[in-house]
Amino acid sequence: MGVSCVKCGKEGEPITDTLFMGKLEAEIKAKVCKGCWKQWEGMRVMVINEYQVNLGEESGRDLVKKQMKAFLNLGEAADTAKLQENYKPPQ
Numbered sequence: 001m002g003v004s005c006v007k008c009g010k011e012g013e014p015i016t017d018t019l020f021m022g023k024l025e026a027e028i029k030a031k032v033c034k035g036c037w038k039q040w041e042g043m044r045v046m047v048i049n050e051y052q053v054n055l056g057e058e059s060g061r062d063l064v065k066k067q068m069k070a071f072l073n074l075g076e077a078a079d080t081a082k083l084q085e086n087y088k089p090p091q
């Protein structure tokens with residue numbers, strides 16, 4: 001059975017890997033398809049570089065989580081202008 005994805009708006013392949021996202025894990029797997037999660041994984045690297053996120057800090061992990069929710073349309077708004085400016089889709 002596919003997952004009705006809130007990011008791409010399509011019925012997509014479900015995520016089967018463990019994401020280590022704690023309590024967000026179930027929500028992500030219920031609402032996001034595998035392809036869109038892969039896209040986020042690429043984006044996450046950019047977020048970490050762009051904002052010079054220190055994942056050893058709570059605030060850094062929070063920022064990444066916020067950007068993830070915004071990217072995946074999980075219902076939290078975040079300022080992604082800086083990223084969209086620099087985002088180049090894979091060729």
Ligand SMILES: [Zn+2]
Nearest residue numbers: 005008033036
């Ligand atoms: Zn999707």
